[in-house]
Amino acid sequence: MTRTVSDSDSVRRQNRGLVLSALRMQGAQSRTALASLTGLSHASMTAIMSDLLTQGLVAELIADRPDGRTRGRPATFVNFARNAAHAALFELDVNRARLSLIDYGGVLVDRIETDLSPTTFAGLAPCQFLSDRLDALLARTPAAKKTLRRVAISVQGILERDGRGLRWSPIQHLAGAPFASELSDARDLPVTLHKRGRLLAEGARWLDPALHEASVATVFVGSTVAMGVTFRGQIMGRGDEGATEFGHMNHVPNGALCRCGMRGCIEAYAADYAVLRNAYSVPETAPPAPAVPAQQYEMLMQRAEAGDRSATHAFNLAGRAIGFGLSRMLAIYDPSHILIVGPGARAIELMRPEVDQAIKASLVGSINGAPHIIAHRDETEPIFKGLLMKTLNDIDQVDFAPLPSSERAG
Amino acid sequence: MTRTVSDSDSVRRQNRGLVLSALRMQGAQSRTALASLTGLSHASMTAIMSDLLTQGLVAELIADRPDGRTRGRPATFVNFARNAAHAALFELDVNRARLSLIDYGGVLVDRIETDLSPTTFAGLAPCQFLSDRLDALLARTPAAKKTLRRVAISVQGILERDGRGLRWSPIQHLAGAPFASELSDARDLPVTLHKRGRLLAEGARWLDPALHEASVATVFVGSTVAMGVTFRGQIMGRGDEGATEFGHMNHVPNGALCRCGMRGCIEAYAADYAVLRNAYSVPETAPPAPAVPAQQYEMLMQRAEAGDRSATHAFNLAGRAIGFGLSRMLAIYDPSHILIVGPGARAIELMRPEVDQAIKASLVGSINGAPHIIAHRDETEPIFKGLLMKTLNDIDQVDFAPLPSSERAG
DNA sequence: ACTTCTTTTTTCGAGCATTGAAAATAATGC
DNA sequence: GCATTATTTTCAATGCTCGAAAAAAGAAGT
Numbered sequence: 001m002t003r004t005v006s007d008s009d010s011v012r013r014q015n016r017g018l019v020l021s022a023l024r025m026q027g028a029q030s031r032t033a034l035a036s037l038t039g040l041s042h043a044s045m046t047a048i049m050s051d052l053l054t055q056g057l058v059a060e061l062i063a064d065r066p067d068g069r070t071r072g073r074p075a076t077f078v079n080f081a082r083n084a085a086h087a088a089l090f091e092l093d094v095n096r097a098r099l100s101l102i103d104y105g106g107v108l109v110d111r112i113e114t115d116l117s118p119t120t121f122a123g124l125a126p127c128q129f130l131s132d133r134l135d136a137l138l139a140r141t142p143a144a145k146k147t148l149r150r151v152a153i154s155v156q157g158i159l160e161r162d163g164r165g166l167r168w169s170p171i172q173h174l175a176g177a178p179f180a181s182e183l184s185d186a187r188d189l190p191v192t193l194h195k196r197g198r199l200l201a202e203g204a205r206w207l208d209p210a211l212h213e214a215s216v217a218t219v220f221v222g223s224t225v226a227m228g229v230t231f232r233g234q235i236m237g238r239g240d241e242g243a244t245e246f247g248h249m250n251h252v253p254n255g256a257l258c259r260c261g262m263r264g265c266i267e268a269y270a271a272d273y274a275v276l277r278n279a280y281s282v283p284e285t286a287p288p289a290p291a292v293p294a295q296q297y298e299m300l301m302q303r304a305e306a307g308d309r310s311a312t313h314a315f316n317l318a319g320r321a322i323g324f325g326l327s328r329m330l331a332i333y334d335p336s337h338i339l340i341v342g343p344g345a346r347a348i349e350l351m352r353p354e355v356d357q358a359i360k361a362s363l364v365g366s367i368n369g370a371p372h373i374i375a376h377r378d379e380t381e382p383i384f385k386g387l388l389m390k391t392l393n394d395i396d397q398v399d400f401a402p403l404p405s406s407e408r409a410g
Numbered sequence: 411m412t413r414t415v416s417d418s419d420s421v422r423r424q425n426r427g428l429v430l431s432a433l434r435m436q437g438a439q440s441r442t443a444l445a446s447l448t449g450l451s452h453a454s455m456t457a458i459m460s461d462l463l464t465q466g467l468v469a470e471l472i473a474d475r476p477d478g479r480t481r482g483r484p485a486t487f488v489n490f491a492r493n494a495a496h497a498a499l500f501e502l503d504v505n506r507a508r509l510s511l512i513d514y515g516g517v518l519v520d521r522i523e524t525d526l527s528p529t530t531f532a533g534l535a536p537c538q539f540l541s542d543r544l545d546a547l548l549a550r551t552p553a554a555k556k557t558l559r560r561v562a563i564s565v566q567g568i569l570e571r572d573g574r575g576l577r578w579s580p581i582q583h584l585a586g587a588p589f590a591s592e593l594s595d596a597r598d599l600p601v602t603l604h605k606r607g608r609l610l611a612e613g614a615r616w617l618d619p620a621l622h623e624a625s626v627a628t629v630f631v632g633s634t635v636a637m638g639v640t641f642r643g644q645i646m647g648r649g650d651e652g653a654t655e656f657g658h659m660n661h662v663p664n665g666a667l668c669r670c671g672m673r674g675c676i677e678a679y680a681a682d683y684a685v686l687r688n689a690y691s692v693p694e695t696a697p698p699a700p701a702v703p704a705q706q707y708e709m710l711m712q713r714a715e716a717g718d719r720s721a722t723h724a725f726n727l728a729g730r731a732i733g734f735g736l737s738r739m740l741a742i743y744d745p746s747h748i749l750i751v752g753p754g755a756r757a758i759e760l761m762r763p764e765v766d767q768a769i770k771a772s773l774v775g776s777i778n779g780a781p782h783i784i785a786h787r788d789e790t791e792p793i794f795k796g797l798l799m800k801t802l803n804d805i806d807q808v809d810f811a812p813l814p815s816s817e818r819a820g
Numbered sequence: 821a822c823t824t825c826t827t828t829t830t831t832c833g834a835g836c837a838t839t840g841a842a843a844a845t846a847a848t849g850c
Numbered sequence: 851g852c853a854t855t856a857t858t859t860t861c862a863a864t865g866c867t868c869g870a871a872a873a874a875a876g877a878a879g880t
Contacts, residue, residue: 072827
């Protein structure tokens, strides 16, 4: 509803953005191909492209392949100028932090990994930690210092409404301070905070082209349970994040104890620690394990696949929690596809019967039919891919789509 | 993601739409006021307004009030030309159908009401029924025949994905045939189907200006339980409806029998028939009453307010169902306001403690705090208002914002 | 080696919509 | 009647897109 006046400036911004996103989506292209891809005329294509070239955002490729030549004037391909911009991407996890430097072409330039412990942020302000990592990264690639345009941070938890920090996080001592805006002020750079769920939603679109225009709920099952949502190819949800707190949706009133301190959350039945707890008949009110080693979770899956009763029972409970969660979600939002990712995706067959049954027991599930449920084993790459594409897209549309004011003045 | 090329045509369409929606929102205005309201220059305002005047969409008002004159050239107000268009609005309820004729100014011109019985559509095709009503309406206002631009229908139930009909409806025999597209073909007019929930969302924005830009979940409690959702003033949700099936979200697995045939839906605890069933200790698996007389429901509320144990218990159960539903919704979508409307809104104080408690027991509810919960007694008018504003807005933006092709050719 | 053909890219003039500034308009106040 | 004030309209400039025509750059044919 908050619409603004349209003028020739907004026309150009829109069309520049269109060209950049076509290039982002389809890769290096000739001007002619871009024209038909975007629907712009060749004349406009020439105008826009010469702008982008003089600004140094894109570059012409030298046609180095004499193979497969056709008649007619050969097309000159254009692509992003890799050095036109850089971005720093943080992925904060409970026990690990990863910082990646990428260029405008989307290529990973460098990466720093750091172990985190529950006490890391007890003595060190989050902003300071991030700033230190960033300095270390830029020291190794000094050329990126001047072209660094954005910092993006992937986090778990509940964001402040204004996006400057976290209200709550499973990572100790991370919530509270508005570290995103602190870092932004210190560096004079846009710093954006992204919920894991929203990045899952973004990343899912790039995993499978069929999902790019679909309505998808992407569920991460592993150390936590998270969900991101897209609506007809667009990210929706609060704070244009598209993220949810699916893992902390209530499953059973006053039920199992969750890592968040509440009781009866889906996560408290379906995350790795919960399955483990149930498999070993630990009371469901026992405090959740801080971290579950990957191989222990893996072993549990193997035992369940082999038919071990207590293990299959634990996964059934997990499936039931996820199933009822999905069935309840369907009453509010009814996607065409549900994508299951993360370590838990391997156990999909163990959970599936319970999921299907729960969905079938709901009105929307039985009338509209269950959405297509797809499992995808890969876990971290959808998140990184989502962070990368989201950040590049921000650079394209927010930073580069408008003409620089200097050029306007001249 | 599905963006299109922008050109001078889209600029004009956008700005014409801007002017029309400013007029819709604020009522009759002078050109100068509209210019500052929309952000357009006076020059553009003149150009756009003279287009709209020659097309007959707006008209200048004769300044008939000599009171409160100020210095300077007096402003000439413009407003919608009431006869520029008409729309026919159907509201289909379980036991009643209402058809309203409105003009382009949003004024109610005529109205026809018809009782419905469970057998109405057994022998009569829905499209035929609608067509007959429409003929009757137009016979009484023949002038509207030529200017009728749209038919809009408010329904309950689950829509086909393409919006041509219903997949399921609490109204017997209404689901199945794609009556919306049948009527559209027969009349050669756009016919749109709107879920009650989406109209609640639309209507809520016009009830209170403070809600116009907020994120609101509007819950109808009465013969059914329905919900519509807006996100920062925009309607979101599937099929750009913003509607949900909140009433049929599962509350308790294998719980009380719902009118939809499933078990454990929120509606089966919180709709009028459910409260009645619980108040009289009828087993919760007993078939729901087809309709509850308003005064019986009213009496029950009075008994509960007077302290009657079984009545308060029944309303507590209803509050608990709604509370857990809202708490579960918060995990997916976290609005700033929750608006309770419908007959059940009067009982808000009886349900409120359970609602608050359920929300407080969820992570999002406890971290972000509960949304502002507002009760609004009026029931049908939000839906009619929503249907009316949505339809007028469609006429403004879809039908009238682009210049007619005849003028483009000339 | 030269011409013809084909495809890509650029150039050019026309058309439109916006804008700021200036002019025209239509009252009130003295 | 004249100055003042606020609303509208007119006008010239700017920027964008588009279609058509021209230019460019090779491949294919003779």
